[in-house]
Amino acid sequence: MPELPEVETTRRGILGHVQNRKIVKIEVRQANLRWKIDPKLADRLAGLTIDGVDRRGKYLLFRLSPLTLMVHLGMSGSLRIVDQGTVPGKHDHVDIHLEESKILRYHDPRRFGSVLLLEADRHPLLEHLGPEPLSEDFNAEYLYARSRKCKRPIKPYIMDGGIVVGVGNIYAAEALFLSAIRPGIASGRLSLSRYQNLVSSIKDVLTKAIEKGGTTLRDFVREDGQPGYFKQELFVYGRGGEPCIKCGSVLKEIRQAQRSTVYCAVCQK
DNA sequence: ATCGGGACCTGCTTGC
């Protein structure tokens, strides 16, 4: 489910419910996620107060001075706020009980997500991440300079978290359509001005998706259980074989690095 | 140094 807009939607949705609230207790029903949940995690966090929730790429960082709880939603994860007594479902793996009878509930059918305890503000998974796409550090000059001599196709290139964080399969395809760039072109062959288009398309599509509460394809839900509404605004993702919204020709579907890619061979060069 | 591929999982859709 979650790319940056969905993670950011989740962060904004839960913030008001968890900030300055004390963790009463934690229940772990399934510890085998992408990485096994530390058996000591529940004891370490009980009694601490959540000072705030930050985001780095697709990671949510719960600040519990002096510890940090790092949550990744993987492919199918979500966080919801539910009332005490709400019966957990099959894939509700972790409950974080808060003051005032609320529970922050982690749900993840495929279990590709993770719930990790950080002793400090650092973690190996955060060490080599690229810039935030909505920050000024992410700009055309950076991408252009970094991609010289790189033969890797542009779509997997912008989906690489070491290059820029937060851009997943949906928004990579959308941004390339919006900037009229073919997904298979080698990143090292794109000009600076094409990178200017691409960067502004990425920022644009992510910003608009956040405004709509993210994209719900099947199971993404916001903290209150509502879906996101950006799906209606997708130009190419999930539309292989259908007509291009701009020119009407049939959209092509290919595979790149084991991910499906849809594009318009007429509009994107 | 870069890659492509496999791995980790469950659930839903599709086709025989």
Place this chain on the structure above:
DNA sequence: TGCAAGCAGGTCCCGA
């Protein structure tokens, strides 16, 4: 109708 294959928002890690 049943069953197996294929595919799905991510990304680490290995070997070529």
